[in-house]
Amino acid sequence: MFFQIIGSSHDDHDESLKSSYFNLPPLDVSIAFPQATPASIFPPCASDYYHFDDLLTPEEQAIRMKVRQCMEKEVAPIMAEYWEKAKFPFHIIPKLGALHIAGGTIKGYGCPGLSITANAVAMAEVARVDASCSTFILVHSSLAMLTIAFCGSEVQKQKYLPSLAQLGTIACWALTEPDYGSDASALKTTAMKVEGGWILEGQKRWIGNSTFADVLVIFARNTSTNQINGFIVKKDAPGLTATKIENKIGLRIVQNGDILLKQVFVADEDSLASTT
Missing domain, CATH: 1.10.540.10 (Acyl-CoA dehydrogenase/oxidase, N-terminal domain)
Structure with missing residues (x-):
């Protein structure tokens, strides 16, 4: 109780020290920085210094x-x-x-x-x-x-x-993994051959478009040959989840995600045979 009272008094004291304009909203950028060009307005390309048009x-x-x-x-x-x-x-x-x-x-x-x-x-x-x-x-x-x-x-x-x-469906491309980045030779995600297809097991990270992709091109290590194979996985496949990576400071509009593959079945017809 003593600490609660002290904490409350401290907060009240801090409020009394704040200026009358402490909680005002920020100035509109046109007032705060009138010489700036808004991000929504792009100046015309008025020059062609390197004569690029001619090429x-x-x-x-x-x-x-x-x-x-x-x-x-x-x-x-x-x-x-x-x-x-x-x-x-x-x-x-x-x-x-x-x-x-x-x-x-x-x-x-x-x-x-x-x-x-x-x-x-x-x-x-x-x-x-x-x-x-x-x-x-x-x-x-x-x-x-x-x-x-x-x-x-x-x-x-x-x-x-x-x-x-036509962008009627959206795709992502999943190579990168948590432990070894985009080093394809070190992939841990596995593809095990079963009757009629493959079972994918593993994890991908930093995969752009993955949270809303209709088609996921995923790379995994063939457990029989130790080679890297590619697979076309459809969204909402049983065992597949993709979650957004939050709190990025760059390319913030890009929806990078973590992909988890838990016993995801991919039919033979969706194996990219030429990646072997």
């Missing part, structure tokens, strides 16, 4: 302008808000899908088949406005989709790539 084809210039206009109009105004909340703005996914840049250089299967330059320019325009947004697309497109395109069977490409290219 692009008309098609590549058109892609750059299309992505730039979308990012400045649809994404820039809301990025600061979502960065503060460390949440992902799901409502912009259809707008990003309409740009038709997911899948990048992949040809066929509903993918854009861009040149390497066009793909790089498109991603640079996304990153110019927000690096978290470009990370979301790169994980989905340049990691997960390319793995399926390079290592998947014809059936797998036809099954998964068209929807991924």
Whole structure:
């Protein structure tokens, strides 16, 4: 009781020392820092110091302008808000899908088949406005989709790539683990062959898009060959959980997650055979 009384008196004393304006809300940035440009407004690209335009084809210039206009109009105004909340703005996914840049250089299967330059320019325009947004697309497109395109069977490409290219479904790519980071030679997650498929057991960490991905490309060590195999795992598979990593100070819009795999069954048809 004595300590409670002392503590209460101490708190009251501290309150009496605070200024009358202690709890006022912060000034609007336009008043506090009038010369600053709000994050939602991007100045026009008025110069081309290195004559970069001369190196692009008309098609590549058109892609750059299309992505730039979308990012400045649809994404820039809301990025600061979502960065503060460390949440992902799901409502912009259809707008990003309409740009038709997911899948990048992949040809066929509903993918854009861009040149390497066009793909790089498109991603640079996304990153110019927000690096978290470009990370979301790169994980989905340049990691997960390319793995399926390079290592998947014809059936797998036809099954998964068209929807991924439209951002109708979202993918993540799970290599990194808690103990050894992205050192593929040290993976502890295992894949044990059983009748009709595989059983995955292990843990992944820092996996972007994992908390809301429809398709998870997961790498595990084959217990029979000791080689690293890739697998396509669907969301909500029994034994699969993905939880958000909180309190990041960078790329806060990217939803990095911890993935736990407890006796997760993957059918043979979803094994990426070419990864062995």
